Amino acid sequence: MTSMQKGSSILGASVSRRRLLVGAGTAIAAASLFSPAVAKGGEVKIISNLGGAEQRAVLARVAAAYEAKTGVKVVINNMDHEAHKTAIRSYLAVGAPDICFWFSGNRMKTFVVRDMFDDISDLVAREGLADKLGVTLSAVTVDGKQYGLPMAGILWGLFYRKDVFAEKGWAPPKTYAEMLALGQSARSAGMAPMAMGTKELWPTGGFFDHLNLRINGLDKHMALMEGKVAYTDPMLKPVFDTWEELIKADFFSPNGxxxxxxxxxxMLAQKKAALMDLGGFVQSAFPKEERDQIAYAPFPELVSGMARYEDFSVNSIHIPKKAANKEGARDFLAFFYAPENLGDFIEAEGGIPPRNDCPPSKDALVNTAVEELKKVKGTAQYYDRDTDPDMAQEGMKGFQEFTIKPERREQILARLEKTRARVFK
Known part of the structure; x- marks a missing residue:
C-alpha cells in the first residue's frame, strides 16, 4: 500500500533532456558519462519477461551499446510473460541469470524472504537513486533494504475510443447508474459494453480490485490482501452483488x-466494445495510427463519498542471489538505469517512469496518468501483487469461475476462504 505522496513523487516535474540515438546499436547521450566499475570482458546474462517487441528492441539496443563500451557480452533470453511466472521459481534456485525482470510489492517480497534476490542497497547508494526515486523506492524495499529497481508504473482504469464516444454522444461513466446506462446504450449500438478476456485470469483480479476499492476503500482492501479478512466476510457481499448485476446485464464480452x-x-480497437478495464498497455492492441484515439477515465464511483483509490502497479528488475556475475549485473543496471536509457525503455511500454529525471513522455496517455494520479488519495499494486501468490492464483481462478457461473458464489468464496486460512495461518 502506498500513499498519494508516492504518486506525486513519481510524477514530479521531469527534467527536460536531449535524447540522442545514433543508429540501432548506439547508447543514449547520458550513457557516454558512464564509467564501468568492473574490468572489461566477461558476460552478463538476463532473463526477460517482456512481451512487447518495442521494449525488447530497446533492451537489445542498450545491451549492444553497453557491450561496445565495456567489452562485456550481454546475453538476453526472452521468455513468454505467463510462462516466466512459473519458471522464475525454478531458475532462481538452479541456473539463475545475473539479472531478471519481475514485479515489486508482495510478489518481490516472496522471493526476498526466501533469500533469492540480492540486496542491492549498495547500488542504490552508489548511483544516488534515493533522491531520484523518492518513495517509489518503497516498492522494492523490505526492512529498509532494496532488492530491485522500480521500473514503469501502470495506472489502471477504463479505456475507450474518443471517436466512438464522440460519434455516439457518450460520456465516460462517473457513477454506477451511468455505467449501467452506458452498457444499455452500447448493447443497443451492437457493441459489448466492456471487453474482458479472462483466459490469463489476472484481468479478473483488476476488476475485483476496482469494485472492492470503490466499495470498501483501501484499508479494508489491503486487510483482505494481507489475509486479515475472510473471503466470507459480509463486506464482500456488495462487491459480488455489483459484479453479478453487471454479469446478468450482459455488461461483459461473451465467452470472455x-x-x-x-x-x-x-475488440476495443475494432469498435466492438465501448470500454475496457486495463492499464495503459492496452495501446499495444491498437494500430499505431489510431492510438491517439485512446482515452482514459477513472472507474466510476460506487459508494457516494468514498475517496478515490486506484491500482498503480510497479514492475521491477532484480539480481538473483545465486547470480554468477553480481558485480557485472550491478554495472549493467547502472548503465541501463541512466535516465535516457530507462526513459526510452519505458516510453516503449507506455508506462509512467519511476525516476523524476527521465525525459518527458511523448505519450498522451502517460501525461493523462500523471494528472490523474494527482487526484488519487492512495494506491494499491494489483490483486496478484498485493496478496500471497498461492492466494492470488486461487482467487483469480475463483473470480473467473464467478464470471461464468455467478450462481456458484457461495461455493467459490468458501473455497477461497479455505485457501486464505491455509496460506495465512
Whole structure:
C-alpha cells in the first residue's frame, strides 16, 4: 500500500533532456558519462519477461551499446510473460541469470524472504537513486533494504475510443447508474459494453480490485490482501452483488474466459466494445495510427463519498542471489538505469517512469496518468501483487469461475476462504 505522496513523487516535474540515438546499436547521450566499475570482458546474462517487441528492441539496443563500451557480452533470453511466472521459481534456485525482470510489492517480497534476490542497497547508494526515486523506492524495499529497481508504473482504469464516444454522444461513466446506462446504450449500438478476456485470469483480479476499492476503500482492501479478512466476510457481499448485476446485464464480452486480454483489447480497437478495464498497455492492441484515439477515465464511483483509490502497479528488475556475475549485473543496471536509457525503455511500454529525471513522455496517455494520479488519495499494486501468490492464483481462478457461473458464489468464496486460512495461518 502506498500513499498519494508516492504518486506525486513519481510524477514530479521531469527534467527536460536531449535524447540522442545514433543508429540501432548506439547508447543514449547520458550513457557516454558512464564509467564501468568492473574490468572489461566477461558476460552478463538476463532473463526477460517482456512481451512487447518495442521494449525488447530497446533492451537489445542498450545491451549492444553497453557491450561496445565495456567489452562485456550481454546475453538476453526472452521468455513468454505467463510462462516466466512459473519458471522464475525454478531458475532462481538452479541456473539463475545475473539479472531478471519481475514485479515489486508482495510478489518481490516472496522471493526476498526466501533469500533469492540480492540486496542491492549498495547500488542504490552508489548511483544516488534515493533522491531520484523518492518513495517509489518503497516498492522494492523490505526492512529498509532494496532488492530491485522500480521500473514503469501502470495506472489502471477504463479505456475507450474518443471517436466512438464522440460519434455516439457518450460520456465516460462517473457513477454506477451511468455505467449501467452506458452498457444499455452500447448493447443497443451492437457493441459489448466492456471487453474482458479472462483466459490469463489476472484481468479478473483488476476488476475485483476496482469494485472492492470503490466499495470498501483501501484499508479494508489491503486487510483482505494481507489475509486479515475472510473471503466470507459480509463486506464482500456488495462487491459480488455489483459484479453479478453487471454479469446478468450482459455488461461483459461473451465467452470472455476463452480469450486473453490482447483479443479483448482488439475488440476495443475494432469498435466492438465501448470500454475496457486495463492499464495503459492496452495501446499495444491498437494500430499505431489510431492510438491517439485512446482515452482514459477513472472507474466510476460506487459508494457516494468514498475517496478515490486506484491500482498503480510497479514492475521491477532484480539480481538473483545465486547470480554468477553480481558485480557485472550491478554495472549493467547502472548503465541501463541512466535516465535516457530507462526513459526510452519505458516510453516503449507506455508506462509512467519511476525516476523524476527521465525525459518527458511523448505519450498522451502517460501525461493523462500523471494528472490523474494527482487526484488519487492512495494506491494499491494489483490483486496478484498485493496478496500471497498461492492466494492470488486461487482467487483469480475463483473470480473467473464467478464470471461464468455467478450462481456458484457461495461455493467459490468458501473455497477461497479455505485457501486464505491455509496460506495465512
Amino acid at each position: 474466459s476463452s480469450f486473453g486480454w490482447e483479443q479483448a483489447g482488439a
